[in-house]
Amino acid sequence: MARRKLVAGNWKMNTTLLEAVALAKAVAQGAAASNAEVAVFPPFTWLAAVGEALRSSSVALGGQDVSSEQKGAFTGEVSPAMLTETGCKYALIGHSERRHILGESDATINNKLHAALDVGLHVVLCVGETRPEREKDGMKERVFERQIFAGLAGVTANQMAKVVIAYEPVWAIGTGLTATPEQAQDAHKFIRGKLSQLHGETIGAATILLYGGSVTADTAAGLFAQPDVDGGLVGGASLKADAFLKIIAAAG
Ligand code: PGA
DSSP states (O other), X not given: OOOXXXXXXXXXXXXXXXXXXXXXXXXXHHTTTOSSEEEEEOOGGGHHHHHHHHTTSSOEEEESOOOSSSSSSOTTOOOHHHHHHXXXXXXXXXXXXXXXXXXXXXXXXXXXXXXXXXXXOEEEEEEOOOHHHHHSTTHHHHHHHHHHHHHTTTOOTTGXXXXXXXXXXXXXXXXXXXXXXXXXXXXXXXXXXXXXXXXXXXXHHHSOEEEESSOOTTTHHHHHTSTTOOEEXXXXXXXXXXHHHHHHHHTO
């Protein structure tokens, strides 16, 4: 099954407004000829301006997080409908920084996923093991299984068409340590197997699986060449247009 590659830039809590708009314009221009889908995830406050900068380009917009609630007295939260109204296609859910720094549980992540899917957003669900979990025999697989099964609980087969999974080993995020192509492939194959177990082989084979964790212009091609790696979720290297465009080019 041929899956289209996706390269997503997670800008995290970086960029000024001017930097964000300039970066978006450069990405839109440089990615115009790419066969891969390209998406950017700016800070919430810049979504409207970046959306404007991306207008009439093929680059998709996403929110770095989303509320599990649709509206009401939830100070500081951003609802799924607010993301769609701002032009977002995607919501990033369960990023390791939210799991490990902000304490989000699998149950919270599952609630956010449903809230986002309910308004028609596509979601990128992040999963991945910490260093101690990788070092303990059989542990990382248990982590993947738990995060996938709990994160996707109650998601229907039809909704899976809007679900992307990002495998992001926590030890590789922002550390300069990239998983080897073989480590990424092993994890992706295992995760695809779990998706097949949940929803059958056709959906398992059709779901886009991204690798994330210190992806650079130098490591992207080797990672993206793996049979179960369908692109990348890029943090640091997505903040410079030239580096990000090289990663997009590596996706074809
Ligand atoms: P990084 O971040 O590329 O800077 O490691 C990836 C991510 O956290 O999505």
